[in-house]
Amino acid sequence: MRIRTRIAFWVSLAGLVSSTLLSLVIFFMGLETPREYLDQELDIHARAVAEELALGMQTSGGIVPQRLDILSRLYWMQIYDEQMQPLFVSELAKEIFLPLKTAGDSYLVPTQIPLNRFFSDEGAEEMTAFWNQVFSIPVGEATYLVHLARPVESLVIESIETTALVGLALLASVVVLIVVSYLVAGRILRPIREINRLAREINENTLACRIPRTASGDEIDELAASLNQMFDRLHSSFRHQKEFVANAAHELKTPITLLRLSLEETLQNELLPADVQERLLAEERALSRIHQLVKNLLDLSRLELAERLERTTFCLHALLRQVLDEFQVLLAERQLTLQAHLQGELPILADREKIQRVLINLIDNAIHYNVPGGSVTCRTFHDRVQVRVAITNTGPGIAAAEQARIFDQFFRCEQSRAIEYGGAGLGLTIAKRIVELHGGRITIDSSPAGPTRLQVILPRTPGAVLPARS
Numbered sequence: 001m002r003i004r005t006r007i008a009f010w011v012s013l014a015g016l017v018s019s020t021l022l023s024l025v026i027f028f029m030g031l032e033t034p035r036e037y038l039d040q041e042l043d044i045h046a047r048a049v050a051e052e053l054a055l056g057m058q059t060s061g062g063i064v065p066q067r068l069d070i071l072s073r074l075y076w077m078q079i080y081d082e083q084m085q086p087l088f089v090s091e092l093a094k095e096i097f098l099p100l101k102t103a104g105d106s107y108l109v110p111t112q113i114p115l116n117r118f119f120s121d122e123g124a125e126e127m128t129a130f131w132n133q134v135f136s137i138p139v140g141e142a143t144y145l146v147h148l149a150r151p152v153e154s155l156v157i158e159s160i161e162t163t164a165l166v167g168l169a170l171l172a173s174v175v176v177l178i179v180v181s182y183l184v185a186g187r188i189l190r191p192i193r194e195i196n197r198l199a200r201e202i203n204e205n206t207l208a209c210r211i212p213r214t215a216s217g218d219e220i221d222e223l224a225a226s227l228n229q230m231f232d233r234l235h236s237s238f239r240h241q242k243e244f245v246a247n248a249a250h251e252l253k254t255p256i257t258l259l260r261l262s263l264e265e266t267l268q269n270e271l272l273p274a275d276v277q278e279r280l281l282a283e284e285r286a287l288s289r290i291h292q293l294v295k296n297l298l299d300l301s302r303l304e305l306a307e308r309l310e311r312t313t314f315c316l317h318a319l320l321r322q323v324l325d326e327f328q329v330l331l332a333e334r335q336l337t338l339q340a341h342l343q344g345e346l347p348i349l350a351d352r353e354k355i356q357r358v359l360i361n362l363i364d365n366a367i368h369y370n371v372p373g374g375s376v377t378c379r380t381f382h383d384r385v386q387v388r389v390a391i392t393n394t395g396p397g398i399a400a401a402e403q404a405r406i407f408d409q410f411f412r413c414e415q416s417r418a419i420e421y422g423g424a425g426l427g428l429t430i431a432k433r434i435v436e437l438h439g440g441r442i443t444i445d446s447s448p449a450g451p452t453r454l455q456v457i458l459p460r461t462p463g464a465v466l467p468a469r470s
Helices: 002-060 065-071 090-096 157-199 221-268 274-306 316-326 328-333 352-368 416-423 427-437
Strands: 076-080 088-089 106-112 126-138 142-150 312-315 337-341 347-348 375-382 386-393 443-445 453-461
Touching: 002 065, 002 076, 002 126, 002 142, 002 157, 065 076, 076 090, 090 316, 106 142, 157 221, 221 274, 312 316, 316 337, 316 352, 316 375, 316 386, 328 337, 347 352, 347 375, 352 375, 352 386, 352 427, 352 453, 427 453
Parallel strands: 337 375
Antiparallel strands: 076 088, 076 142, 106 126, 126 142, 312 347, 375 386, 386 453, 443 453
């Protein structure tokens, strides 16, 4: 689960819990409030009845039914003496029976009387309920029991309706909370997504890039600062490593050249014994390989440190023909057939010397890793955006597990092939680096049974966006 989803989930859950608790408090308070109002109304009416009973005892020595009828016009009322004998029964009490319960406790009694009898704006399908309360009222030396009730709407129905409304409001609030929390989480995490994107784009060749800071001083800005410091350390370490390799290769180049010259001069001595001459030839071949390795290391270090291109417009087909002509002797020696499909002019804006190095490395690989009697095929494809150069050889193929590593430094596919064909494993690394400096890419298509095709894809002009990989 993504962080944005988790944030939205936990915020929504916390909001749901708090909203539910608040809704329950409001719900129960809403249920108690009308009951409190009804109790207050009946209590006020009971006081009026008590005053009327006291006035009747003073003026006429007993209950005055006419005055009590006026007080009970909208209420259900019965008055009992101390022996629980009814002294007064209202018109509504004569019609409807309501049970008498303990004095002091209010209670609700539902009936089958339509609600519109008492409330003209209500429907006939709803039934009336009576809110009851029993009061003990002392008047003089006597104590009267007054049972009062008021018709009300069904509190059960009101409770159900209130519950439904609260539930709908709670559901709506949860939906709004989920949407808002998801959007807010996305806004909060937007800088982190940008940091993640920039961090993915930074590699050993783009360590000079840095993540822009927001200057807000928050945790995300601190994260960007920490990552930039880490990139600074990595960039410094990589640069020191590359400079060391470049300096070491440069320092090794001169003594190796002197050793080669010395061996070549010694080999010109015709008085050398045959076995000594053979050993010197072997040493000269070893020095040649070391010299080529140092040269490749120096070239690779320069590419990684300088990263500068001297772009000129030249014909790629003419350059390809020139490179292929240089390999004619080697092709004949290896008994290989060359097939070149190069027609017309193919102008391109690039560094001619470096592109030539790429073509030399690829064609040299296609020749060395081939079989006698095989072939090397060179084709070009182009459109308005890109140029593709495909070089195919009929030699042993490359396993899928090894194809992703053939551009790594010093990687050799098989030990047997490494011994047979020689080389240091830097040619394809240099070729890939040059192609990437031009904004292109290099791909491989091979199978264990062969053939193997390496394809260089270059933009026709600097900055052109190449199509996605097919």
